[in-house]
Amino acid sequence: MLKIFGAAGSGSVPIEAMLTLLQIPYEVVEAVTWDSETARQLVETVNPLRQVPALVLPTGEIMTESAAIMIYLADLHPQAKLAPGINDPKRAQFLRWMTYVSAAIYALVWIVDDPTRIVAEKTQAQSVIAPLLDRRADCWRMMDEQIAPGRYILGDDLSALDLYVAVISRFNPGRNRFYRSAPKMAEIVRRVDADPRLTAFWARRYPFDAGWEK
Numbered sequence: 001m002l003k004i005f006g007a008a009g010s011g012s013v014p015i016e017a018m019l020t021l022l023q024i025p026y027e028v029v030e031a032v033t034w035d036s037e038t039a040r041q042l043v044e045t046v047n048p049l050r051q052v053p054a055l056v057l058p059t060g061e062i063m064t065e066s067a068a069i070m071i072y073l074a075d076l077h078p079q080a081k082l083a084p085g086i087n088d089p090k091r092a093q094f095l096r097w098m099t100y101v102s103a104a105i106y107a108l109v110w111i112v113d114d115p116t117r118i119v120a121e122k123t124q125a126q127s128v129i130a131p132l133l134d135r136r137a138d139c140w141r142m143m144d145e146q147i148a149p150g151r152y153i154l155g156d157d158l159s160a161l162d163l164y165v166a167v168i169s170r171f172n173p174g175r176n177r178f179y180r181s182a183p184k185m186a187e188i189v190r191r192v193d194a195d196p197r198l199t200a201f202w203a204r205r206y207p208f209d210a211g212w213e214k
């Protein structure tokens with residue numbers, strides 16, 4: 001069975017959502033890395049970066065990096081059409097935006113979660129966060145301006161990219177700002193939030209609690 005080192009409300013959630021849609025059983029090793037040194041040490045046994053998600057394949061091989069894991073799983077199960085195939089004209093934009101969300105937006109979490117990683121003076125830490133959150137919002141805006149979506153980002157079929165954006169857009173500065181920055185994708189993430197196949201999953205792994213849009 002697949003094993004994922006992950007946490008509710010983290011970057012493991014879009015992978016878990018994919019596995020749910022694919023109806024593939026998996027086990028989660030819950031590790032809230034941003035909250036506890038014990039969790040980071042647990043994850044370090046599989047990922048020296050001490051970050052979730054980390055996927056343990058049935059062979060024991062380890063895979064990290066959320067976008068890569070999602071692309072890999074989608075390609076392994078082409079019948080589910082969660083990624084355009086290698087010769088599909090949509091493939092280039094799929095790869096482009098999966099990598100963009102990971103590299104330009106998600107990766108900033110390393111500083112946002114703990115600015116003292118780059119700021120010597122603890123008193124200056126807060127001043128680092130606002131520009132990073134502005135940068136995230138601006139990256140969503142630039143992506144939104146360059147896509148021509150249908151019901152979903154790449155057209156009329158749900159793909160791994162929609163699941164990825166639906167989750168990462170909930171990270172700070174939060175969904176309300178995302179809706180303003182990315183009006184086209186705002187409609188799409190709401191559609192993903194409301195997907196009846198994922199209702200129980202979201203409730204368990206990233207609940208829509210009061211005030212969740214921030």
Ligand SMILES: N[C@@H](CCC(=O)N[C@@H](CS)C(=O)NCC(=O)O)C(=O)O
Binds near residue numbers: 050109110
């Ligand atoms: N590039 C990685 C980023 C993973 C990441 O930043 N994970 C966060 C949780 S959402 C984490 O584990 N942070 C703990 C830390 O960096 O100390 C990916 O896309 O999988």
